[in-house]
Amino acid sequence: MxxxxxxxxxxxxxxxELKVQLEQKIFHIDRTISYLSSPSIxxxxxATPSDVDQIDINGSSTxxxxxxxxxxxxxxxxxxxxxDNKIAFVLTQIGAGFKDDIVExxxxxxxxxxxxxxxxxxxxxxxxxxxxxxxxxxKISRRYEYSLFE
Numbered sequence: 205m206x207x208x209x210x211x212x213x214x215x216x217x218x219x220x221e222l223k224v225q226l227e228q229k230i231f232h233i234d235r236t237i238s239y240l241s242s243p244s245i246x247x248x249x250x251a252t253p254s255d256v257d258q259i260d261i262n263g264s265s266t267x268x269x270x271x272x273x274x275x276x277x278x279x280x281x282x283x284x285x286x287x288d289n290k291i292a293f294v295l296t297q298i299g300a301g302f303k304d305d306i307v308e309x310x311x312x313x314x315x316x317x318x319x320x321x322x323x324x325x326x327x328x329x330x331x332x333x334x335x336x337x338x339x340x341x342x343k344i345s346r347r348y349e350y351s352l353f354e
Contacts, residue, residue: 224286274353275338300351
């Protein structure tokens, strides 16, 4: 059986992606702590699920923020930018596309990435971006076609 060897660049790219994911989790945790520490919650004494973000065991937010941010078109690709910006770049280039189309385009500009891991990361991120209305999604049969808001 052949052993897999990673180049230093592949390791750095992987660690940069991991860093972005961890920063996003920390952001959600900080936001929840801030909200729970706010005077309005302290006055209530208890908080209901509608008052605060629901946090799953991974620390991800499952509540739609009141002031959601829509992804803006990205004209230039940056391999060190957040996954959201990479998705925005691809959607700017292709207009609208399915998850597989987005993965395919990202693999063209970053061929060293693991296609399986990229597909899973994109699937999770697209689901979240659609949920918070940062992107548009049109359901076609059992799949979504994603695009940026105009």
